Amino acid sequence: MSVRQRLYEGKAKILYTTDDPDVLLSYFKDDATAFNAQKRGTIQGKGAVNCAITAHLFRLLEEQGIPTHFIDQSSDREMQVRSVKILPLEVVVRNIAAGSLCQQTGLALGTVLNQPLVEFYYKNDALGDPLLTRDRLLLLELATPDQLDELRSRALQINQVLTDFFQQCDITLVDFKLEFGLDKHQRLILADEISPDTCRLWNQAETDPDRRVMDKDRFRRDLGDVESAYQQVLKKIRSPKQ
Numbered sequence: 344m345s346v347r348q349r350l351y352e353g354k355a356k357i358l359y360t361t362d363d364p365d366v367l368l369s370y371f372k373d374d375a376t377a378f379n380a381q382k383r384g385t386i387q388g389k390g391a392v393n394c395a396i397t398a399h400l401f402r403l404l405e406e407q408g409i410p411t412h413f414i415d416q417s418s419d420r421e422m423q424v425r426s427v428k429i430l431p432l433e434v435v436v437r438n439i440a441a442g443s444l445c446q447q448t449g450l451a452l453g454t455v456l457n458q459p460l461v462e463f464y465y466k467n468d469a470l471g472d473p474l475l476t477r478d479r480l481l482l483l484e485l486a487t488p489d490q491l492d493e494l495r496s497r498a499l500q501i502n503q504v505l506t507d508f509f510q511q512c513d514i515t516l517v518d519f520k521l522e523f524g525l526d527k528h529q530r531l532i533l534a535d536e537i538s539p540d541t542c543r544l545w546n547q548a549e550t551d552p553d554r555r556v557m558d559k560d561r562f563r564r565d566l567g568d569v570e571s572a573y574q575q576v577l578k579k580i581r582s583p584k585q
């Protein structure tokens with residue numbers, strides 16, 4: 344499959360067209376940003392690690408009957424994906440209070456939620472990706488009411504699969520962000536990536552609140568050892584307990 348032209352460059356990935364109009368190539372960069380790109384840096388080897396982790400998790404979700412845009416991993420930092428129209432929504436699922444949930448509600452870091460919380464953020468850098476209410480989301484026509492219900496149930500289903508899987512890897516899935524797209528038949532498909540850039544992952548072998556962090560919070564909060572934490576996630580997901 345030959346690569347044609349750069350379609351879109353985001354903060355962590357570049358999308359290229361291919362000679363098949365239904366297939367795009369997603370290239371994972373080492374670039375890291377946080378706080379709406381106010382903080383920028385490089386995490387050496389991140390592209391390859393996140394590409395491998397995303398491929399692994401998308402295969403797992405496909406096996407569980409959840410449609411994703413993933414087709415195949417074509418090199419260490421590239422994957423072939425189905426072309427979809429991305430909905431301008433960030434769907435966040437939380438199992439444990441952390442990050443903006445703590446900052447905005449006063450809940451203590453680490454509070455276990457009685458049930459998973461699903462939130463929708465407007466994927467709009469100029470506005471700083473604000474948290475949406477259901478009515479605002481519908482007002483802006485970012486999704487239909489049926490799509491919203493489907494996004495919510497799909498997100499919860501994905502949370503169940505991923506929580507169980509990470510548990511087998513001695514990792515706690517604290518929260519994560521998903522993006523969905525519509526294919527040419529208007530079917531909702533999981534897209535983008537699932538990696539330590541887009542999840543909070545805590546190492547169950549560590550009790551110290553900073554040492555247990557295996558995700559982009561190490562970069563956001565200058566905790567150090569970012570590269571090795573990402574590598575460790577990949578190592579752990581490759582050898583789950585059964």
Ligand code: TMP
Pocket residue numbers: 435441442443444472518519520540541542543
């Ligand atoms: P938050 O606590 O900062 O709202 O983040 C919730 C989850 O979403 C966390 O796992 C990190 C992820 N996330 C992204 O993937 N991209 C983003 O731009 C933000 C703000 C969060």
Ligand code: ASP
Pocket residue numbers: 354375376377378379380381540559563
């Ligand atoms: N990815 C987002 C950004 O660069 C924010 C984050 O992940 O913290 O702005």
